[in-house]
Amino acid sequence: MSPVFVIIAFVTLLAAAAAMSLRNLVHCALSLVVALAGLAALYLQLDAQFVGFAQILVYVGAVAILIVFAVLLTRSDATPNQAILAPGWIVGILVSAVVFAMLGWAALNSPGLPREMPPTPEATVKNIGDLLMTRYVLPLEVIGLLLTAALIGAVIIAMKEETPKSCSSRRESAPSEKLERTDPALRDGYEAEKGDGV
Amino acid sequence: MMLEIALELEGRTMFETLDQIFVTLKHQAVAFFPDVWQPLVSALISIAFIPLVFATLFAVVTIFERKGIGRIQNRYGPNRVGIPLTKIRLCGFGQFIPDGLKMLTKEDIVPRAADKVVHFLAPVVLLVPVLLAYAVLPMGRNMTAVDLDAGVLFFFAVGGAVELSVFMAGWSSHNKYSLLGAMRAIAQMISYEIPLILSAVTVIMIVGSLKTVDIVAAQNHYLFGLAHWFVFTPWGLAGFILFFISSLAESNRTPFDLPEAESEIIAGYFTEYSGFKFALFFLGEYLGMFAVSGLGITLFLGGWTAPFSFLTWVPSYVWFFAKLLALVFTFIWIRGTLPRLRMDQLMNFAWKFMLPMSLVNIIAAGAWHFLGAGWLRWAFCSALIFGSYAILGWGLMQNQKLGKRTYRFAD
Numbered sequence: 001m002s003p004v005f006v007i008i009a010f011v012t013l014l015a016a017a018a019a020m021s022l023r024n025l026v027h028c029a030l031s032l033v034v035a036l037a038g039l040a041a042l043y044l045q046l047d048a049q050f051v052g053f054a055q056i057l058v059y060v061g062a063v064a065i066l067i068v069f070a071v072l073l074t075r076s077d078a079t080p081n082q083a084i085l086a087p088g089w090i091v092g093i094l095v096s097a098v099v100f101a102m103l104g105w106a107a108l109n110s111p112g113l114p115r116e117m118p119p120t121p122e123a124t125v126k127n128i129g130d131l132l133m134t135r136y137v138l139p140l141e142v143i144g145l146l147l148t149a150a151l152i153g154a155v156i157i158a159m160k161e162e163t164p165k166s167c168s169s170r171r172e173s174a175p176s177e178k179l180e181r182t183d184p185a186l187r188d189g190y191e192a193e194k195g196d197g198v
Numbered sequence: 199m200m201l202e203i204a205l206e207l208e209g210r211t212m213f214e215t216l217d218q219i220f221v222t223l224k225h226q227a228v229a230f231f232p233d234v235w236q237p238l239v240s241a242l243i244s245i246a247f248i249p250l251v252f253a254t255l256f257a258v259v260t261i262f263e264r265k266g267i268g269r270i271q272n273r274y275g276p277n278r279v280g281i282p283l284t285k286i287r288l289c290g291f292g293q294f295i296p297d298g299l300k301m302l303t304k305e306d307i308v309p310r311a312a313d314k315v316v317h318f319l320a321p322v323v324l325l326v327p328v329l330l331a332y333a334v335l336p337m338g339r340n341m342t343a344v345d346l347d348a349g350v351l352f353f354f355a356v357g358g359a360v361e362l363s364v365f366m367a368g369w370s371s372h373n374k375y376s377l378l379g380a381m382r383a384i385a386q387m388i389s390y391e392i393p394l395i396l397s398a399v400t401v402i403m404i405v406g407s408l409k410t411v412d413i414v415a416a417q418n419h420y421l422f423g424l425a426h427w428f429v430f431t432p433w434g435l436a437g438f439i440l441f442f443i444s445s446l447a448e449s450n451r452t453p454f455d456l457p458e459a460e461s462e463i464i465a466g467y468f469t470e471y472s473g474f475k476f477a478l479f480f481l482g483e484y485l486g487m488f489a490v491s492g493l494g495i496t497l498f499l500g501g502w503t504a505p506f507s508f509l510t511w512v513p514s515y516v517w518f519f520a521k522l523l524a525l526v527f528t529f530i531w532i533r534g535t536l537p538r539l540r541m542d543q544l545m546n547f548a549w550k551f552m553l554p555m556s557l558v559n560i561i562a563a564g565a566w567h568f569l570g571a572g573w574l575r576w577a578f579c580s581a582l583i584f585g586s587y588a589i590l591g592w593g594l595m596q597n598q599k600l601g602k603r604t605y606r607f608a609d
Contacts, residue, residue: 024313026313026316026369027316030316030362030366033362049346049347049348049351049352050347050348050351053348053351053352053355054351054355056355056356056358056359057351057354057355057358060355060358060359060362061354061355061357061358061359061361061362061391062358062388064362065361065362065365065384065388068362068365068369069384072369124347125347125348125351125408126406126407
């Protein structure tokens with residue numbers, strides 16, 4: 001374990017703990033960003049440039065913003081007054097420790113685990129690109145299709161519900177509607193101007 | 199090590215020495231230190247170069263911008279302050295010294311309702327990624343701070359943190375204008391980041407590498423004396439225009455300055471910042487503009503290469519900074535020329551025009567690669583890009599119902 005790894009791991013764990021225990025939801029989200037950036041730093045420390053930068057681009061650049069927006073648009077202003085930890089937290093820690101120990105024991109004793117360290121693979125961006133376009137092209141396409149479907153679904157959910165009738169009527173009566181739309185704004189502007197003059 | 203440098207210098211002409219003068223100076227400075235310290239010193243010099251040069255450039259460009267906008271708007275810009283304590287005026291180019299001192303000595307006001315920690319961190323979080331982005335820009339031959347294998351990806355990855363800092367500033371201020379500005383900024387940045395990255399993808403496809411140094415090297419050859427820059431190809435031209443518009447939006451410049459629209463929401467997300475923190479936002483914005491222009495130069499305008507083969511004797515860093523200043527001048531010119539967009543116009547433009555065009559451009563770049571050299575690929579790519587531009591433009595204008603402009607009160 002190099003000192004760099006220890007520092008990064010410590011910061012990541014601390015930020016993850018903060019993300020769970022802070023009272024203010026936005027603070028939690030920001031701590032989570034630090035934890036995700038720490039993970040990216042771990043990838044970079046392992047010389048996996050592509051994965052590291054993709055982690056930053058996707059999680060810090062996009063997912064964090066999504067979380068923060070979701071918090072902002074849905075939360076009520078008040079921060080919770082009751083304790084952050086549930087009453088049975090000691091039992092919870094015990095259970096999770098036991099589960100972790102069992103999983104670790106099972107993983108360490110499984111025959112599938114290689115005994116020696118495999119040679120470090122050449123994970124350049126070019127190699128990753130080649131593999132994505134040849135061997136893993138089908139999973140890539142499936143993910144692409146899934147994401148496109150999700151995108152279209154999100155757009156449909158976000159779209160205002162409009163009946164086809166109003167749609168067509170708008171297209172026909174557009175010029176008059178445009179006048180109506182622009183009129184009040186212009187009138188307001190004119191009145192405001194007059195008001196200023198007086 | 200020293201011997202090698204000395205030998206290298208022997209065989210060089212004067213122009214080559216001039217071209218590599220900063221690299222040589224750095225090598226010589228590093229050679230003074232013991233072997234153990236050399237990597238650290240080398241890295242420190244490369245790092246120190248970036249804030250030093252670009253902060254100076256920022257100071258000069260602010261004056262350049264104020265004078266330029268003044269010229270466009272038919273008034274004087276700053277023209278009084280020269281070198282302090284003397285009578286030399288320098289056409290007002292000394293203005294940044296008192297401006298900087300004023301920013302440093304002003305009181306730093308934090309609103310009582312603000313979230314103190316986040317409010318303090320936001321300008322820092324803005325400036326760090328912006329400075330990091332310079333690490334991969336080749337500013338001259340052999341003048342790249344870090345030649346990363348995934349350089350372009352690194353640039354876009356650190357750019358993502360800027361949105362977070364904008365949110366932090368807007369949210370922590372507890373001010374409705376700040377929050378509105380932050381919301382606008384994030385919506386705009388996310389929307390325009392997609393065409394920005396997709397237009398850069400074309401270059402990566404053609405070069406086959408994410409290394410910025412490789413991208414410049416691919417453009418560093420000449421045909422009939424004219425440089426082989428990507429902007430001189432159909433897909434490159436379209437890509438550069440898309441990239442340039444997106445970079446305008448990413449750096450919150452007019453006509454995309456809705457996040458800090460003074461006439462609507464005071465100063466947007468940094469309304470509640472004063473003193474040096476305000477200066478940091480200002481600095482971060484300008485440095486971001488320089489960085490994204492630098493990437494545009496690297497991707498489409500040949501990086502540090504000369505436009506004509508008979509001009510290759512001019513040092514490479516001169517070309518880089520000349521192109522940078524030319525792009526920054528275009529930014530200022532556009533700011534002095536165009537009005538601000540409306541929010542719906544902004545979003546429609548990003549999603550209905552920029553995104554489809556950048557996708558079409560990717561197809562054109564693929565066709566360019568597979569059709570091989572010859573007139574066919576020029577014809578096909580040009581037809582594809584201009585055809586889709588015409589169809590898209592026609593289709594979007596159909597819904598606009600634009601008639602003859604009538605003046606109600608001006609007549």
